[in-house]
Amino acid sequence: MTRTVRIPVDRALLATDIQLPPAGPAAGPYPAVVIRTPYGRRAHRGEARAWAARGFAAVVQDVRGRYGSGGRWRPYAHEPTDGAATLRWVRARPWSDGRIVAAGSSYAAYCALVTVVGDPGGPDGCAARPPDAVVAAVPALGTAETARDPSGVERLxxxxxxxxxxxxxxxxxxxxxxxxxxxxxxxxxxxxxxxxxxxxxxxxxxxxxxxxAPRADAVVRRAPAARTPLLAIGGTHDPFAADTLALWRTWGGPARLVLGPWGHRLTRDPGPGARPEHRVDLGALTCAWARAVCDGPPPLPGRDGAVAVAGTPYWYPAAVAVDTPTRRFPLTGGPLDGALLTGGTFHADPAAPVRSDELRADPDRADRALFVTAPLTRDTDLVGSAAAELRARADTPAADWFVRIVAVDPHGRAEPVAVGSARTARPPGTWSTVTVPLGPLARRIPAGTRLRTEITGHHFPAHARNPHTGQDPVTATRLLPSRRALRAERTAEGHPVSPPRAAHADPDRPHERPGFP
Incomplete structure (x- = not known):
């Protein structure tokens, strides 16, 4: 049964559901899992039942000002102190044995993380007693962090x-x-x-x-001081994939990573190349990991985990997948045998922007540079972080640069591979080298596929349009076209290329499956 209580925290009552294991309080005390969410605690009752069935007391709370909780809803403002107060309340219950796993996805992942790395100078010393483990899935790490790319370009x-x-x-x-x-x-x-x-x-x-909101990067900045074991779960098609990797890389305690070919809803949102072998039961995995961490022995220090390679049945060890060295491939005349179809010069017109929701590329349009490779002669695995390097100029003082890579199969079907952005402020007509991060890649590009690279000035409506006037894109009311130029011979991409696994290789070797601690 689910029991609802209202926890008093700083002049607000926070609605909290509690579900104990089937044996009830007499068989306790139990370790607890705490989920704090702005999306309605009742939507988590199935998840709470699953935790309770595995021997945890499940505690699910509406954050301040949402659904059943009182107070004013101010995203990201109260979570460190409200989370710390909730953990103290849970530890004081007779059914709690004091061990707590803080868990959550998206905004709720932020709520879980700040109970570990929240402001230690807060009014109630919110970092004094962190949880014993934290699960962060597709973490949305702050107002400014979710509103903009790392380049500063606005995610509209x-x-x-x-x-x-x-x-x-x-x-x-x-x-x-x-x-x-x-x-x-x-x-x-x-x-x-x-x-x-x-x-x-x-x-x-x-x-x-x-x-x-200023970009604080507070969670990642304080992550090296954390000692709590972390399980980070993300998707290579999630807009916050780079944040998931940064969190895992910088975490000071034992850190484990599961990165699949998924979007923001993880296995409910499979991306191109997702295979049956990637349909991981994340709930069961998370519960098993939390149980192992709570019951000991303590997990080994350092970072570990698994990354799924889309288009294959394989999971790579995370350290191998994330840290594969990048090789530089010129977009013309290099080993990819690419050619510039159009766009040595092109127009970036915010009144007619290149759209993020269209993958068609018409070489007769003058709104982008378009490079296309010859068909790949063999299967190629791109596993790791990628970037593009442009030698470029704009005739306006402000400019955004988007690079989108698309895989086009022999039948002409197009699938997105990567997209990234950069923002420049230069005197008009100045040549400069622009580096565009393309995020984490983990996919196989089959033989016969052409890789198409599009370089544009806009990616709308996913991103707000740069007006090219020097005004803030959020408050601007006047738009100007921008003429762009590229030196194709000095434009390149950095790809992490791994040797393809043999088709007969065993995809179920234990070190390739996300079953740990």
Whole structure:
């Protein structure tokens, strides 16, 4: 049975569901798993039952100002102190043996992480007693971190959708933005971006603050001091994949990684090349890991884990997959045998931007540079972090640069491989070298596939349009076209290329499966 209590924390009552193992309190005390969520605690009752069935007391709480909890909803503002107070309350219960696993996905992953690395100078010393283990899936690490790429380019569609669904309200309306786009397909083209609430037809007083928030990187910055065991789960198609890897790489305690060919909803959101071998039961894996950590012995220090390679049945050891050395491939005249089809010069016009939701590439359009390789002569595994290096100039003082890599099979079907952004501020006409990170890759490119690289000035509506005037893209109301030029012979990509596994190799070797601690 689920029992609901309201925990008093700093003049607010936080609605909290508690589900004990079937044997009940008499058979306790138990280790606890704590999930703090803005998405409604009742949606986690199935998950809570699964934890309880495995011997944990499951504690699921609505964060301040959401669903059943009182107080004002201010994303990311109260989670360190509210989380610390909740952990203290749980440890004081007679059914708790004092051991706690903090767990969560997306925003809830942030809630779990700050109970470990939250501000130690907070009013109640929130870092004084961290949980015994933390599970962070596709972590959304802060307002500014989720609103912008590491380059500073604004993530428009994702943030507009999230704030329309969850911002400045006690509950959620997941389809709010889609409904408005149905009535007004040009909704996101209206300027300034800060006027979105008027277009949505409801008040969103926190919307301007999304773009004003400074990028603190607080969780990653404090991660080296953590000693709590970490299980980080992510997807190579998740917008926060780079944050998941940064968290795992910098964590000071034992850290384990599971990275699959998934989007933000993980196994419910498989990407291109996902195979049956990648349909991991993440719930069972997480519970088994938490049980092993709680019951001891302590996990070995250092980093370990598994990364799935899309298009194959294989899982690579995480250290091998993430740290594969990058090789530099010129986009013309190099080992990839690429050719510049068009775009030694091109126009980046924010009034007619290259769209993020279209994979068609017309060589007759003058809005991008387009490189295409000859068909690959053998299967090629790209496993690790990639980047593009451009020798480029713009005739405007401000410019964004997007690089999108697309795999085109012999039948002409296109699938996205990677996308990245960079922002430059240079005197007009200045040649410079622009490095564009492309994020983590883990996929096999089959023989016969062509790799198409598109270099553009916009990637809309996924990202806001740079107006090229030097104004902030969020508050700008005037747009200017920008003429771009590339030196093709000095434009390259850095890819981590691993030797392909043989087709007959055993995909079930224990060191290749995400079954640890």
């Amino acid at each position: 569609l994702g943030r507009a959708g999230w704030w329309a669904a969850h911002g400045d309200r006690p509950d959620s309306d997941p389809d709010a933005l889609d409904r408005r786009l149905g009535h007004d397909p040009g909704l996101l083209t209206h300027l300034p971006v800060t006027d979105l609430p008027a277009r949505l037809g409801r008040a969103l007083p926190s919307w301007p603050g999304v773009w004003d």
